Amino acid sequence: MHIAVTGAAGFLGQRLIRQLLERGQLRGQTISRLTLLDQVEVDVPDSGDVDIVSFAVDITAPGAFNEMLDARPDVIYHLAAVVSSAAEGDLDLGLAVNLDATRALLEGCRHRDLCATRLIMASSVAAYGGELPETLDDMTALHPQNSYGAQKAVSELLINDYSRRGLIDGLVLRLPTIVIRPGRPNAAASSFASSIMREPLNGEEAVCPVPTDLELFVMSPGKVVEALVHGAEVDGEAVGPFRAFMLPGITVSVADMIEALRSVAGSEAVDRIRHEPDPRIQSIVGSWPTRFHTRRADALGFKRDRDFRDILQAFQEERH
Amino acid sequence: MHIAVTGAAGFLGQRLIRQLLERGQLRGQTISRLTLLDQVEVDVPDSGDVDIVSFAVDITAPGAFNEMLDARPDVIYHLAAVVSSAAEGDLDLGLAVNLDATRALLEGCRHRDLCATRLIMASSVAAYGGELPETLDDMTALHPQNSYGAQKAVSELLINDYSRRGLIDGLVLRLPTIVIRPGRPNAAASSFASSIMREPLNGEEAVCPVPTDLELFVMSPGKVVEALVHGAEVDGEAVGPFRAFMLPGITVSVADMIEALRSVAGSEAVDRIRHEPDPRIQSIVGSWPTRFHTRRADALGFKRDRDFRDILQAFQEERH
Structure with missing residues (x-):
């Protein structure tokens, strides 16, 4: 089992990596390799028998995903993103990281026939917006009122379409606001x-x-990481005809x-x-x-x- | 009043142009210029006093919109598209025409400060799909089950975000299936x-x-053209916080x-x-x-x- 993580140096990435190393297995298979991508050097934890390969790359650069994808990961966690406030402040940067890089990742998978690779992207509650009902559900339209949410919603559509065409086995988890994050304040509006x-x-x-x-609408870091792990193990077919949904906050x-x-x-x-x-x-x-009524996530076994x-x-x- | 039309040689484009020339005015202003874009030479009708400029360009080529946008149109009808069956058959072509060209158009407007230009894109009922309620409304999620619909939904999100940011005055009309089209069968699934x-x-x-x-869910060519004309005249602010909605079929x-x-x-x-x-x-x-309950379109005065x-x-x- 080879797992790749983009945004691996980030808060969620780091926590997910620790959790994966602790578990030692995913989908019933021993984790033998982790490929870690970030724009900065990733803090590589004590890995035991797991082969950890780390790349410091700018994911908006051409071919940024090549080495990661050439190694044919079974599961890809795509966590790299420009957060809400930064994406609102710099439209070009948000489009490059949140949209174009996702698309480059999808194309990279497509051209290597990684059709069985589970690609899990983190999306966000920020993809909702506009005139909303009091309680939302899995069929509520995404009318984002911020560029980050719009770019995530676009990536959701692309991941769904590539999955529907059998080019990738994608899944998008819309994250509630994550509290409490450790560390220092960042550029996220939340x-x-x-x-x-x-x-x-x-x-x-x-x-x-x-x-x-x-x-x-919040979720703890622990529950988010649990959801990311669970997301690798749910049956793609069981998700239904759209591969993105809100997690239970x-x-x-x-x-x-x-x-x-x-x-x-x-x-x-x-x-x-x-x-x-x-x-x-x-x-x-x-x-x-x-x-939210998160019926789809609840039925698939995600926990709040x-x-x-x-x-x-x-x-x-x-x-x- | 200067109006630009992409996909001007197409069935809707041709009909819209005839209608605009017959009316002679839009938004209470005399139409003085039409800029027509298509990959083939556009059949330019008898224009009276209207200055008609026509470009045969591939809209996926870099700078394809430059001449059109340099002339600073007041209204742009973006009708050029790869239709459903063709987009399903050729993912790259669909992405290039239905997504990248729309984005290039938006960027072209942005970099020329065409923030008051009303950009009207035709989207489609094909953007819906998946597990749907019996009757849909303006808040039903877009879970397209075909690449054409996915690409249109992506363009909707981008047009909405550029409008929200004040970079353009966008509007997206989701068209029902248009019957009865004259001419010969085309590659649309419908x-x-x-x-x-x-x-x-x-x-x-x-x-x-x-x-x-x-x-x-159908609409006649006459009513669609009426809707396109009306779309140039509705107040953008009145549309609400998302600039795309279904037309009444x-x-x-x-x-x-x-x-x-x-x-x-x-x-x-x-x-x-x-x-x-x-x-x-x-x-x-x-x-x-x-x-569908097309409340938003009905309230804005679109007719079935x-x-x-x-x-x-x-x-x-x-x-x-």
């Missing part, structure tokens, strides 16, 4: 959602750019999150949150829906977090 | 729907590749169409239809939905045909 928990827990100040009644308001923080770390932690409205962040994050306190406690435990 | 009416009326044989209980079965033919031209016309099932055509056309007999009679009148 970055604050981790920041307002993580920084106060570290004794630092954080900025909350949205009103506290704003709701988010839970709905929380910023106020709920802050109250959970208070119960876990006290009011002095909460006092470290500074409220500074940012209309740009609000307009992006505010367009993302927060209530129990509640936000659970997510917060899991984060706390990992820190210690 | 070509039979015109053929089984047109050829018998001309005393010729026609092949029906689908079962007679198959339903279609009517639902008819192939059997209904055949009975209308019998009532207009007698049983000897009907006898000229040969029934030869074609699984490939059936699988494409059979994936297209046939019942009254019934199929009307469509058939209008076609008959035009022939004489």
